[in-house]
Every structure is written in structure tokens, then in C-alpha cells.
Amino acid sequence: MFPRAPLAIPIFPLAGALLFPRAHLPLHIFEPRYRAMVRDALAGERLIGMVQPRDQNEPPAIFEVGGLGRIAAADELADGRFNIVLEGIGRYRIARELSVETPYRQVEAEPEEVDEAPEPLGIAHRAELEREARRYADALGYAVDWGELNRLDDEMLVNGIAQVAPFDVGSKQALLEAPDMAERCDLLVQFMQFQRMVPGGADGPETLQ
Numbered sequence: 001m002f003p004r005a006p007l008a009i010p011i012f013p014l015a016g017a018l019l020f021p022r023a024h025l026p027l028h029i030f031e032p033r034y035r036a037m038v039r040d041a042l043a044g045e046r047l048i049g050m051v052q053p054r055d056q057n058e059p060p061a062i063f064e065v066g067g068l069g070r071i072a073a074a075d076e077l078a079d080g081r082f083n084i085v086l087e088g089i090g091r092y093r094i095a096r097e098l099s100v101e102t103p104y105r106q107v108e109a110e111p112e113e114v115d116e117a118p119e120p121l122g123i124a125h126r127a128e129l130e131r132e133a134r135r136y137a138d139a140l141g142y143a144v145d146w147g148e149l150n151r152l153d154d155e156m157l158v159n160g161i162a163q164v165a166p167f168d169v170g171s172k173q174a175l176l177e178a179p180d181m182a183e184r185c186d187l188l189v190q191f192m193q194f195q196r197m198v199p200g201g202a203d204g205p206e207t208l209q
Contacts, residue, residue, distance in 0.1 A: 019067030
């Protein structure tokens with residue numbers, strides 16, 4: 001069941017970590033405050049709000065829109081760390097930050113319910129994304145299993161690239177807040193075109209899977 005507002009949720013500020021509806025985000029949890037967050041979430045409704053920090057202060061200022069996730073899998077290690085997988089169930093907007101005694105931050109959130117599946121991309125739209133993704137990967141020295149990526153549906157392809165591409169925080173946030181998949185696809189193409197023309201636009205070769 002989709003959660004209704006107002007909703008009090010713990011938040012995990014993490015730059016570059018986007019969580020889209022129906023997507024999965026694996027996380028390694030090692031800081032004590034976030035270990036406590038995971039334990040509390042597992043004892044409750046299993047909800048965690050991913051959100052990007054706006055700066056590097058402690059605590060950081062955060063963006064108003066994040067991705068709401070439910071813990072789909074959790075493995076507690078012998079030393080208390082966790083490996084978890086969050087399943088995206090929708091975006092949320094922060095109404096206010098709550099005053100709490102927990103070591104992690106919590107907010108009052110307004111969840112945004114999403115449709116079961118977005119409208120598919122047009123053939124030309126999909127082809128443009130795949131073409132620019134190949135140019136981008138070649139320019140940045142990425143190794144990509146194109147056969148595997150070509151088998152992904154439009155939503156998995158668009159959101160997968162948005163998750164793993166090394167864009168700056170502002171670009172990532174624009175992708176998260178895009179009103180629909182077609183606009184997110186257009187933004188992706190623009191960001192990839194821009195970044196592959198910037199010398200040193202990536203830290204080094206990676207493998208996209």
C-alpha cells in the first residue's frame with residue numbers, strides 16, 4: 001500500500017544517489033547513526049527517504065525532493081554494518097524537518113503517488129538516447145554491455161543511466177524532479193552531450209551494467 005501524507009520518515013542524505021519508482025538501490029550502511037536508522041526502519045514500516053545534500057556542511061542542507069524507498073532486502077553483518085536494497089516507491093517533498101532525538105534526521109514528507117508504468121518512449125526518442133549513451137561511454141572510456149542494456153525497457157534504461165552516470169548534484173536533482181520519463185530522457189541526452197565535451201568529465205573508466 002502506498003503511504004499517505006503526512007508521513008514521518010528517516011532521511012539518508014547521499015550525493016548522487018537517486019531512487020526512482022520501481023528502481024532498486026543497493027547501499028552499504030556503516031555509520032553508526034545510519035545503522036540505527038536501518039534497525040528502526042526494519043522494526044517499523046521499512047521506509048527510508050533518500051535525498052541529496054546541497055552542500056558539504058555537517059549537517060548538510062538538503063534538497064526538498066527525494067526518493068522514497070522501502071527496504072526490500074537487508075543483511076546485517078557480524079560487526080553491525082548492513083547491506084540493504086531499497087525499492088523505490090515514489091518521490092516525496094519535504095514539508096519540514098522534525099525535531100527528534102534519534103541520531104539520524106527525520107522529516108515530515110508529502111509522498112507523490114506514481115502511475116503503475118510511464119508512457120513508453122517513441123522509437124526515435126529511444127534511438128537518440130541509445131546513440132548518445134554510446135558516444136558518452138566511448139568518450140569517457142566506459143565498458144558497457146550493450147546487448148544487456150538494449151534489452152532493458154525504456155524506464156529501466158532511462159533511470160539506470162540517471163542513477164550511475166557521474167553527473168553533478170544539480171544535474172542529478174533535475175533528473176529526479178523531471179515530471180515524466182520523456183523529459184528525463186531529454187535531460188539525460190543534454191547532460192551526456194555536455195559532459196563528453198568537457199575534458200576530464202569523469203574520474204576514470206567504470207563498467208555500466
